[in-house]
Amino acid sequence: MRTLRLPAFAKINLLLRILGRRSDGYHEIRTILQTISLHDTLELSLTRDPRIVLEVDDAALPVGAQNLVWRALHSLRRELRLRHGVHAVLHKRIPVGRGLGGGSSDAAAALIGLLRLTRSKLPAHRLMEIASDLGADVPFFLHGGRALGVGRGDEVYPLPDVPRRGILVVSPASIAVSTRDAYGWVSSHLTKRRSAPSIFSFCALCWSPQWTGLANDFEAPVFQEHPRLRKLKRELLRRGAAEATLAGSGSAVFGVYPDPAQARRAARSFADDRVFPVATLSRKRYLQALAWPGVG
Numbered sequence: 001m002r003t004l005r006l007p008a009f010a011k012i013n014l015l016l017r018i019l020g021r022r023s024d025g026y027h028e029i030r031t032i033l034q035t036i037s038l039h040d041t042l043e044l045s046l047t048r049d050p051r052i053v054l055e056v057d058d059a060a061l062p063v064g065a066q067n068l069v070w071r072a073l074h075s076l077r078r079e080l081r082l083r084h085g086v087h088a089v090l091h092k093r094i095p096v097g098r099g100l101g102g103g104s105s106d107a108a109a110a111l112i113g114l115l116r117l118t119r120s121k122l123p124a125h126r127l128m129e130i131a132s133d134l135g136a137d138v139p140f141f142l143h144g145g146r147a148l149g150v151g152r153g154d155e156v157y158p159l160p161d162v163p164r165r166g167i168l169v170v171s172p173a174s175i176a177v178s179t180r181d182a183y184g185w186v187s188s189h190l191t192k193r194r195s196a197p198s199i200f201s202f203c204a205l206c207w208s209p210q211w212t213g214l215a216n217d218f219e220a221p222v223f224q225e226h227p228r229l230r231k232l233k234r235e236l237l238r239r240g241a242a243e244a245t246l247a248g249s250g251s252a253v254f255g256v257y258p259d260p261a262q263a264r265r266a267a268r269s270f271a272d273d274r275v276f277p278v279a280t281l282s283r284k285r286y287l288q289a290l291a292w293p294g295v296g
Contacts, residue, residue, distance in 0.1 A: 001046045004117050007039040007289050008109035009281055010100040011140065012167065013248050018186055018217040026136075027183055031149040032159065033140050035281040036167050040106055041091040042069065044113040046084040052077065053085070058092045068107035068134055075130050076114050079122065086114065095274060097176035099218075099248025100169070101137045108141030112292050124296045128156075142295045145283025161282040166263030168241065168255045169276040170232050175251040177222060182249035185221035214245040214256070222250045229253055232273070239266040 011033050019028040047053070054063045054070045064070055073086050088110065094102030111131060115121070122130075131138040136153040148157040223230040229246065232253045236244040240262060241255025257263040263277040287294050 002117075003043055003045040004113050006042050006044070006109045006113050008042055008094075008102070008105040009035045009141070009144065009286060009289070010038040010094045010102060010105060010169075010278075011035050011137070011248075012100070012169075012254055013216060014146075014214055016216045016218065016248070018183075021187075026152045028151065029149065029153050031153055032146065033137075033149055033153075033156075034146050035141075035144045035283075035286050036169070037278040037281050038094055038100070038169060038276045040094050040102055040109075042106060042109045042113060043089040043091075044073075044110070044117055045087045046117055047087050049085045050083065051085045052088070054088045054090065056090045056092065058096070061090075061092070061096065068103045068138075069110045072107040072110040072130075072134055072138075073114060075133065076111055079126070079130060080114075080118060080120050082118060084118075095171040095252060097178065098171050098252035099177070099246065099250045100252055101141070101248065104135050104137035105141045107131070107134050107138050109290070111138075112142070112290055116291065127295060143283065144281065144286030144290075144294075158283065161284075162280070164259075164282070165280050166257035166260040167278050167280060168236065168239075168257060168263040168266050169247065169252050169278065170236065170254070170270050171252045171274040171276070172228060172232065173273060175226050175228065177226070177250035179249045182218050182222055185225055186218055214243045216245045216248075218249045219246045222246055226251060232270075235269065236266070239269050241266065 013031050014034050015032040017030045022028050052070055052073050054067060056063055069088055069090055094100050128139050131142055132154040139154050139156045140147055140149060143156055143158050146159045146161050148159055233244045236255035241257055244255040247254050260279040267275040267277040
């Protein structure tokens with residue numbers, strides 16, 4: 001049986017505002033997400049063996065039900081009532097625990113790949129429900145490009161793409177931040193803020209055809225816990241980044257450059273950390289790379 005090979009692209013948050021804790025225990029957020037060209041690679045094939053078998057080239061990652069790729073394949077296989085099993089091989093390049101959405105993107109690629117392999121279709125709302133059950137960022141990766149995320153971040157509204165930019169991601173080897181820890185640190189900072197942005201004022205930024213500035217409510221508390229990340233941000237700015245901030249809940253930081261060539265030149269200055277000089281990825285190019293028509 002044929003093997004399908006798909007990229008699973010990383011994301012950055014251009015804006016991320018945390019409004020507070022909801023009654024269900026999750027946090028209400030407003031965020032603008034953007035795919036970038038850094039990616040993992042997922043290989044999928046159907047098998048006569050009815051099991052789901054996952055291989056990962058990173059020994060530190062689980063290969064069973066704790067892995068989002070396995071869970072995505074299991075959920076969709078059950079939804080489609082497939083008799084075949086699935087063999088998946090995941091090649092990791094996106095750093096884990098760095099706020100770049102690698103696990104969520106891998107899960108979305110698994111959903112897209114299994115639909116393509118089986119030539120199956122699902123109603124858009126049902127596919128989004130499955131994605132949301134897997135994780136708050138997974139629905140975004142069914143769209144790609146630039147999008148608004150509200151609620152837990154799993155209510156996704158595609159936005160017009162902005163001009164392509166170079167992105168330099170710096171991933172400190174010795175610092176990983178769990179999302180749970182980051183939300184714990186951010187709680188005290190939320191109580192000090194006088195007011196939260198309304199959805200209307202936030203959306204005014206969303207529809208701008210230009211870059212409107214970076215902001216991330218995780219930055220202050222995460223930098224307080226890990227001062228070296230603040231130094232990395234300052235170094236990005238010194239090395240020509242127009243703007244820089246924390247990636248998601250961290251621990252990666254990224255800088256925005258006028259073009260990828262300038263990001264590549266700046267990358268030479270960071271000898272002690274993993275660096276990824278990449279570029280923003282529009283929705284059109286994202287969907288083309290996945291050979292996927294998108295949702296809806």
